[in-house]
Amino acid sequence: MSQPLTQARSDAAPLAGMDDPLLDVSNIEVIYNHVILVLKGVSLKVPKGGITALLGGNGAGKTTTLKAISALLHSERGEVTKGRVSYRGETVHNSDPADLVRKGVIQVMEGRHCFEHLTVEENLLTGFYTRKASKAEMNADLEKVYSYFPRLKERRKSQAGYTSGGEQQMCAIGRAMMAKPETILLDEPSMGLAPQLVEEIFGIVKELNEREGVTFLLAEQNTNVALRFAHYGYILESGRVVMDGPAAELRENPDVKEFYLGMSDEGRKSFRDVRSYRRRKRWLS
Amino acid sequence: MPDQVLFAMEVTLNGLMAGVLYSLVALGFVLIFKASGIFNYAQGVMALFAAATLVGIMDGQVPFSHLINAIFGTDLHHFGWHVPALLAIVLTVGVMIVLAWLVQKLVMRHLVNQEPIILFMATIGLAYFLEGLSDLMWGSSIKTLDVGLPQGINDTIDRVTFDAFGYGFFIDNLDIVAAIIAALLVIALMAFNQYTKEGRALRAVADDHQAALSVGISLNFIWVLVWSLAGFVALVAGMMWGAKSGVQFSLSLIALKALPVLMLGGFTSIPGAIVGGLIIGVGEKLFEFLIGPMVGGATENWFAYVLALLFLVFRPQGLFGEKIIERV
Structure with missing residues (x-):
């Protein structure tokens, strides 16, 4: 049923990078614990400078797809058994998560995952871990994150575990920004947040995309919001891509x-x- | 001042000093538990292994000499040199770091994301392995450890207190040195934890493994780091206890003394380990002195455990354990 949409793709304007994507996932199969087949051949392309949305219900395989890209699967006893994930033409699905962060791909995990007992500022600084830049640069980047998230500056000295859900989501995105990534894999940023906050967070994602040129691949259940902010969308259903197309067309x-x-x-x-x-x-x- | 009060003061001071040694052992547990959620049953044996290695290196003993002699029919025992204490300590630290790396590479790396009980079982295995390795490398005889730490009663304190109160306090020199070293160690560890990039990464890993991975912190590196730190702390503890009562198998049992300290101080707090150790040290000495005679003595054997039990019932996270942050 994805036929008409795939044809329509060629005349969509903002998708010029599709032929030479930054991130190319081709036909991957993921198995957890050697027995549980979660992804049954997922393929997708993420062009540089775009916001690509990965949509689908619970258990569709969105998170697993992101983790297969960021190499976080291994620590959950998951494995890419078929297919290939390539970033700038390089095969990456068997590498170390730290290597990927250095290459410019960082994941913001579902459910925020801030370091609860660290202060907000310390949380942000952990994002700087893999970089070999000077202290001055670190402080400059910190200020930049604060300029996007003024609320974090107010709460910089409080333990992240005691901040609100929205602040934690900002903290997690800010932490990823400290790594100066080229691509952010954003997993379910709307989870558990009020609609107003969801708008605010997506607004910032859009700003980061436009002003800093960060490429986003975002997994969302909130199809409505995601398709308003994204350029292109893929819809997953039980481990398969069932539909894809420019966001505007998917919406219609x-x-x-x-x-x-x-x-x-x-x-x-x-x-x-x-x-x-x-x-x-x-x-x- | 009445004699009873003075005597109680001396007992308290001695308790504090003994407590410092308990704290040192507990510290090793806290470091590993905080960063990886592993309760390292082998911590006591690590102290034994470190102390035995230190003695072996200082005496110029040939490692695995029994094994080598049995296989090749040689008669090697000593290299015939003596290594100065400081150099031997540095070499032993090196050995402990290699050990940490091997533990991570051969054991813990394969158990990522397993149940805590499985990790715990692995450390029990590790304890027995290390015990055997220590015997095989350096022999199982009781050794004396002399790294030049002062021994005996401190004369100055004895004299000063005698002049002041007419009653001289007996404080062991070794205990004083141990207290100072422990204090320095704790300050250094806390500064490392709080102000360095690696320390921050270490706390991040302690909070959330997955998130730490996602920002590019290498868990392997961090775990080698904490096992090395724990190995270093084990060396210091082994040195102190070894100097006090000889390097022998019973050294590994000091780990049991650390358990009540951990229950009191909390498994995740470095200051907690210190304060917990001091409370147990002072508590058991004072209890023996004040209540002991009424119940027929020998309270030192059980006091710490009963106190720990009370804490488990009324304040399971200990005095300083990290509060479990729960948002509503």
Whole structure:
């Protein structure tokens, strides 16, 4: 069912980098603990300077895809068993997470994962760990992060564990910025946050993308917000990419509207109807 | 001042000094537990191993001499030289770092993300292995350790207190040195933890392994680092205890004394290990002195454990353990 969209891709303007992507995931299969097959051949391309969204429900494989890219899978006993992840043409899925951070790819994990007992500022400084820059540069970068997140400056001396969810999300993104990354893999930034805060965070992501030229690959359940800020989207369902296309087109796609935005021509549908519609649709395709 | 009070004061001072030694052992546990969540059962044996290595190097003993002699029919025992104490200490630190690296490379690296109980079992295995290795390398005889630390009763304190109160305090010189060294060690460790990049990384790893990985902190490096630090602390503890009561198997049992200290101070706090050690040291000496006669004595054997038990019931995170931050 992704056919018409893939064809439409060629005439989309902001996707010029698609032929020579910064990050290229091709047909990867991921198995946890040697038995649990989570990704069944996922392929996607992330062009330089774009915001690419990875959408899908719980257990679709968004987080696993991000972790396969950032090489964090290994510490969770997961493994890329087939396919290839390449960054600037270099195979990276078997490397060390620290190497990837040095190459410019850093992940902001789902659920923030701030260092609770460290202060906000110390949290940010840990992002600087892999860099060999001077102290002056460190302070300059710190100020830059504070300019994007003024709220963090106010709370710089408090333990991260005691800050609010929104502040923790900012702290996690700020920490990643301290590594001066080229690409940030952002996992579910909207989790557990009020809609207003979600807007604010996405606004900052957009600003970072436009002003600092940071490339984003973001996994989101909140399809509505993600498709408004992203340039291109992939939709995952139980370990497979089922649909992809420029964000603007995905937003108008009747299937996406139906399944992920809860809208249809006949107005809002009840969940039961959607489910049967979906089953029928699968059967046909 | 009445004699009873003076005597109690002397007992307290001696308790403080003994407490410092408990703290030193507890410190090794805290370092590893904080950074990796591993309760290192082998900490006591590490102290034994470090002390035995130190003596062996100083005496110019040939490592594995029994094994070598048995296989090749030679009769090697000593190189015939004596290594100065300071150089021997530096070499022993080197050995402990190599040991830390091997533990990480051969054991802990393969157990990432396993249950705490599995990691704990691994350290039990490590304890027995190290015990055997220590015997195989340096022989199992009781050795005396003399790195030039002052021994005997401190005359100055004896004289000064005698002039002041008419009653001379008996304080061991070795205990005073141990207290000073322990204090320096703690200050150095805390400064390292608080102000260096590696120290910050270490605390980050202690909080959240996954997040630390995600910002590019190498867990392998950090764990080798903490095992090395713990090895160093074990060496210092082994040196002090070894100088006091000889280097022998019972040295590894000091680890048992560290357990109540940890319950009191909290498993995750360096200052906690120190204060906990002091409280246990003073507590058990004073209890023996004040209450002991009423219950027939020998309270020193159980006092610490009963105190620890009370803490487990009423304040399980200890006096200084990190509060579990829970947002609502």
